[in-house]
Amino acid sequence: MVVEVGMSVVTSLPAAVQDVVWKAWREGESLRRIADRAGLQEHHVRRYLLRHGGVRPSLPRRSPRHLSPGEREEISRGIAAGFSARAIAEGLGRSASTVSREIARNGGRADYRATRADERARVEARRPRAPRLASDQRLRATVLSRLELDWSPQQIAAWLRREHPDEPGMWISHETIYRAVYLPASRNLPKSTYRRLRSGRTMRRPRLVKRSHGRGHLRDMVSIHHRPAIVADRIEPGHWEGDLVMGKRPSAVATLVERTTRYLKIVPLPDGIKAKDVSIAVARALFNVPPGMCKSLTWDRGREMADHAFLSALIDAPVYFCDPRSPWQRGTNENTNRLLRQYLPRRTNLAVTTGDDLDRIQKLLNQRPRRVLDWASPDELFWTTSRRLRLKPGQTETATPGRVPLLASRG
Structure with a gap:
C-alpha cells in the first residue's frame, strides 16, 4: 500500500489495486472517483499516476516453462504438508529437479514463501534494453x-517513414515517442519535452467525451440539412467551416477551415464579437482566398452570426447552420480549434495577440503533415488544389518531384 513518512511517499500498490486504478483512469474517471474506487487518498493516486506518466507499465510476459504464482503456492502447501520435492513435482507435472532447485534458491523448506x-523470479527475469531514442x-x-516545431508524435512517426522509406532504422512508432516523453523508465528526452x-x-490522459450545450437562436437560418451532398462528401473544394475561439472574455478570434484540404485561416477580431464586426472580419479573410475556393460557409448557432445574411451577401456564398448541440456537424473546425488551443490556451488575452503571432501559428498548423490527408500538409494540398481550379480545360498539372500527387485530375 501507500506509506507516507514525513514528506516522502513510498508507493507500492498491490496488483489488484493497480488494476482498479488503471481501469478507472482508462475510463476517464476523475482522481477523486479513482481514489474512492481504489480505497486510497486522492493525492496518493495523483502521485502514483505521475510516477508512471499516466501510462500503465507493460507487464512482463512469462513463458509457460517457468513456474507460475499458482504453482509456487502449491509448492508452499506441499512443504507445509510434509511432501517431498518429488511428490510435489508429480502433482504439478514438473520434474523433481525443477521443484528441488526452486525450494533451494528461496531459503529451503524452512523459509520458502x-x-x-x-x-x-520476476526481478531476476528482467532484461532491460536501452530505449531506441537513447541508443x-x-x-x-x-x-x-x-x-x-510542435509536431505530434504520430505526425513525426508518419513523416519519418515518408522521408526515409529505405531506412527502417529511422522508423519509430508514435507510442515509443510518447513513452520517451512520459515514462520515467523510458524517458530519454528532456523532462520538459x-x-x-x-x-x-x-x-x-485518456480521451474524454465532451458535450456542447449550444447557444441562442437566429432568424432565417439555412439548416445544414439543406447543404448540398457534395459538401458532406468533401469532393468539391471551397467549402468552409467556422467558429469563434474565445480567450479571456470578451477577446476572441475566428477560425475558418476548408473542409477538403483542412487549410486554416485565423481571423483576428480587434473590434469584438458583435455580429456585424464578425461578419466583416470573416468576409475580409475570405476575400483573399484564390478564385473558386469560397463556395459555402458552415457555422454553429452563435449570436455572432446574427448578421449571417449580410455575410452571405459579402462573400457571395450561402451560410449554413448546424443543429443545436451538434458540434460534430462541424467536426473539421472543432478538431482544428482543439489543435489551436496549444498556442492560444483558455483565458489568454487575445486582444493583445498581434497579427504576426496569429500568422505564425496559422503557418505552423498549416505546414504540419496530417494523417487525414495521407500525411500531406494542409498548405501543400490547399495551394495545389487552387492551382488546379485555375487550369484551363485540357490542361494538366505536372506533379512536383518527390511529392505524392494530390487530388489528381480525372479524364
Whole structure:
C-alpha cells in the first residue's frame, strides 16, 4: 500500500489495486472517483499516476516453462504438508529437479514463501534494453527537431517513414515517442519535452467525451440539412467551416477551415464579437482566398452570426447552420480549434495577440503533415488544389518531384 513518512511517499500498490486504478483512469474517471474506487487518498493516486506518466507499465510476459504464482503456492502447501520435492513435482507435472532447485534458491523448506519466491523470479527475469531514442543519436536528434516545431508524435512517426522509406532504422512508432516523453523508465528526452505537445500535460490522459450545450437562436437560418451532398462528401473544394475561439472574455478570434484540404485561416477580431464586426472580419479573410475556393460557409448557432445574411451577401456564398448541440456537424473546425488551443490556451488575452503571432501559428498548423490527408500538409494540398481550379480545360498539372500527387485530375 501507500506509506507516507514525513514528506516522502513510498508507493507500492498491490496488483489488484493497480488494476482498479488503471481501469478507472482508462475510463476517464476523475482522481477523486479513482481514489474512492481504489480505497486510497486522492493525492496518493495523483502521485502514483505521475510516477508512471499516466501510462500503465507493460507487464512482463512469462513463458509457460517457468513456474507460475499458482504453482509456487502449491509448492508452499506441499512443504507445509510434509511432501517431498518429488511428490510435489508429480502433482504439478514438473520434474523433481525443477521443484528441488526452486525450494533451494528461496531459503529451503524452512523459509520458502510463494509470494517472495515469485517476486524474486520476476526481478531476476528482467532484461532491460536501452530505449531506441537513447541508443540512436541521429534518430533522437531528428525526433527532437520535429517536437520543437510542435509536431505530434504520430505526425513525426508518419513523416519519418515518408522521408526515409529505405531506412527502417529511422522508423519509430508514435507510442515509443510518447513513452520517451512520459515514462520515467523510458524517458530519454528532456523532462520538459511534454510542454511541446499539444496538451502540455505532465502525464498522458485518456480521451474524454465532451458535450456542447449550444447557444441562442437566429432568424432565417439555412439548416445544414439543406447543404448540398457534395459538401458532406468533401469532393468539391471551397467549402468552409467556422467558429469563434474565445480567450479571456470578451477577446476572441475566428477560425475558418476548408473542409477538403483542412487549410486554416485565423481571423483576428480587434473590434469584438458583435455580429456585424464578425461578419466583416470573416468576409475580409475570405476575400483573399484564390478564385473558386469560397463556395459555402458552415457555422454553429452563435449570436455572432446574427448578421449571417449580410455575410452571405459579402462573400457571395450561402451560410449554413448546424443543429443545436451538434458540434460534430462541424467536426473539421472543432478538431482544428482543439489543435489551436496549444498556442492560444483558455483565458489568454487575445486582444493583445498581434497579427504576426496569429500568422505564425496559422503557418505552423498549416505546414504540419496530417494523417487525414495521407500525411500531406494542409498548405501543400490547399495551394495545389487552387492551382488546379485555375487550369484551363485540357490542361494538366505536372506533379512536383518527390511529392505524392494530390487530388489528381480525372479524364
